[in-house]
Amino acid sequence: MHLKSVPSPVRNLTARSSLVDFDLSRHKLLRTLEVRARFIVPGHGSCAPDPAISSFLRTVLSTITSLEFSEVIVAFRETDFCGVAQYSRPPDIYRDMTPDQRAEEASWHCDLFKVFREVHTLRGFRLVLCAEVWDCVGEYTMRVLRWAVAAEKAGRRLKYFPSEPLVIYSPRGSPETYRNIRR
Amino acid sequence: MMFCFKRAGFAKDMIHLFGGIRFRYMDIFDVEGTRLLVGACAGTLETLRLYPTDPGGE
Numbered sequence: 079m080h081l082k083s084v085p086s087p088v089r090n091l092t093a094r095s096s097l098v099d100f101d102l103s104r105h106k107l108l109r110t111l112e113v114r115a116r117f118i119v120p121g122h123g124s125c126a127p128d129p130a131i132s133s134f135l136r137t138v139l140s141t142i143t144s145l146e147f148s149e150v151i152v153a154f155r156e157t158d159f160c161g162v163a164q165y166s167r168p169p170d171i172y173r174d175m176t177p178d179q180r181a182e183e184a185s186w187h188c189d190l191f192k193v194f195r196e197v198h199t200l201r202g203f204r205l206v207l208c209a210e211v212w213d214c215v216g217e218y219t220m221r222v223l224r225w226a227v228a229a230e231k232a233g234r235r236l237k238y239f240p241s242e243p244l245v246i247y248s249p250r251g252s253p254e255t256y257r258n259i260r261r
Numbered sequence: 262m263m264f265c266f267k268r269a270g271f272a273k274d275m276i277h278l279f280g281g282i283r284f285r286y287m288d289i290f291d292v293e294g295t296r297l298l299v300g301a302c303a304g305t306l307e308t309l310r311l312y313p314t315d316p317g318g319e
Contacts, residue, residue: 098296099295099296099299100295100299100311101296101299101300102299102309104300104303105299105302105303105306105309106303106304107285107304107305107306107307108306108307108308108309109307109308110307110308110309111308111309111311112308112309112310112311112312113310113311113312114311114312117311117312138311146307153312
């Protein structure tokens with residue numbers, strides 16, 4: 079894929095730069111690329127899908143030539159989970175999901191895995207799904223991500239990967255931390 | 262870690278001042294001079310993170 083074929087600047091992701099800036103063909107020691115899930119496929123409740131953002135991972139991965147490269151870490155935040163209420167705190171941090179919302183979230187995960195499968199043909203890597211969320215929702219978000227992996231496994235769509243995607247959790251404070259910083 | 266950084270020329274000045282940069286980990290988002298920064302670390306970069314680290318929230 080040619081970098082210049084991608085429109086730029088890519089909204090939200092690189093407002094002050096373009097995808098041409100992420101040419102990683104000379105980075106011979108590069109091992110890991112960390113991206114946010116919403117940059118790969120805009121999530122539920124997001125603004126209108128941007129094809130340039132969707133092609134981001136494909137474009138950047140296609141430039142990598144490093145023999146050391148082995149891992150793509152995809153980070154999920156609270157806002158990527160329908161069942162987590164933003165700006166709330168326990169016990170009101172969870173919200174009831176309608177069947178439509180559940181279906182929408184599952185569909186988003188499906189779309190993400192579709193991209194992962196596509197890009198895996200460009201460049202082999204180990205997929206790591208990281209719940210980078212407030213500590214109070216860590217367990218819940220890990221569970222949702224494990225369900226997403228299990229759904230793919232049940233559909234026999236993980237056979238393209240050399241190993242099963244790893245689901246990890248990286249706490250990043252709490253809603254209280256957020257409020258204190260905003261004051 | 263750099264994000265939402267608008268000062269044009271800063272990356273160039275920094276690289277010039279230090280005689281180059283050799284970061285192994287970069288967390289870069291919406292930064293003026295991204296190409297220069299990423300390119301300057303071509304020989305050392307091991308992990309590239311393309312979204313902001315925010316310990317408090319979005």
